[in-house]
Amino acid sequence: MNKPKQFLEFVQAELDKKEVGSLDEMNQQVSIIIEKFNSLPVAPFLGLSPTQMSNILYRPLSFENDVFTFECQNINKFKEVPLFRHSMFLLNKLKNEGEIKATQIGNLPRALVREMYNEFFFEERYARLPNNEDDVLGITMVKHVLEISGLMKKRTGKFSLTKKGENLLVKDGQAQIFNEVILTFLNEWNWAYGDGYPEFYQIQRSVVFNLYLLHKKCQDWVSDKEIGQFYLNAFPTLVQEAKWPFSPEDEVINCFSIRFLNRVCLPLGLLEAKEEVVEKGKRIEYYRVTRFFKESFGFKETV
Template sequence: MLYGEEQNSFYKLNPNDKSVNGIPLIKQIRYFLNQIETEVKLTKAGNLPPTLVKELYSQKILVDELIENGFTKLTKETDANCIVLTRVLCELSGILKKRNGTLSLTSKGRDIYKTNGIFPLIFDTFANTFNWSYFDGYPNKTIGQVGYKFSLFLIHKYGDVERNADFYSEKYFKAFPQLLDNPETNQFSEPYGCYSVRTFRRFLDYFGFIRVTGNHFQKLMTVRKSETFDEFIVFKAHGV
């Protein structure tokens, strides 16, 4: 279960074909693609036009902590990680293509983005293709992404109760000790924060699969499974 490569090895994604527009990341991607319509001309730096960036962020579907807390001003695409992520996932998944300074919908993108099929495509792209270390400076590039299915199982098994994020970090590193540079690592060490940020703040929270409170820097982050998790990730009996 820890290393299985098959998507349906022990769980299914949206087996009942529920509407996926309530998933924050999917909702943001669809809004973004609706704004593009067919294509959009990029800036000289290769970024999305500032007007499109501000329009997308103003929906507050996903937000950036630095912007919300006044540390960063939104003037361009790269000021908001959640907008960069939205674009990157669309390109990596084959929904969008960049050519001659223009970003445009592919035939695949036109066919899938308004259907429920966009969810497994984006989920798989985020989980397996996108580099989870893209937005941070943590030295270990694989923490969180390696064994992400195990993290899903942990949330499935223990997520009914609100727990400190370190509860999951401890179980994760016990299962994957090779990811620790120092075997004496504990909840006050950098790897725990790295795991919490990548797995909870960026991955599961963006899909609306958990409710997160607190700040990992102060060791106060808590995590609880949302109803959305059980609606869209259903575990098979032999995987429990």
């Protein structure tokens, strides 16, 4: 049904139930009706209401919000998050060495990049021995996240721990490091970094909905295109930002798949992935939520 028509019919049906004696009373009733309408679940939002969606789109992600709570206090569980393992590796490297000299353009040195590559990234698709930090997105990402979170700094051409980073490592504050890294990655790191797609900032701003989408639709294996279509159903106006003139819908879906499913959820240990080769040169990616996701997120019963 046409949304404006649906809204007007809803308002009229609600007003027909009331006896309104004055214009002020009518205005008051209309305000109540609008609030009620905006609290109704919407199918493309997978049962969330417009009010809930507004609340989660215009606030930074927190571990407790209108849709879910996230809690992980088990240090052994932290190790299931690749981004945390990468972060601890680099932080402990700085702790042991004190300072690490940056390259002329401010990157991590090649020797350290290759050490991290051999430790964490050598099995990735299209992996090749890197010549510099820019050859491995995951290394660039963890460097920036640690700098943004205030755990690591670069001064006079050298990387070192901040006081905050030093204190947390001395106190074995892995839980706080975990929280700092995850929230910085989700709220402040630019997910669009280097992916070649239009800005599509909505994909990052809707992170709470994105995680809710995984909860609702990815309990078992589902293709990246199907997940992307669910996302596009919720935010169809994103096609107006697309640059592909012949298939703007596919551009949004592909961007969501790469930017969120592949480059956010996999480093956070929220999804596991597999692929199916359907014909030469063509693959279908499938995802489902991990045990870590199921054990760490609590989705609210009202949702």
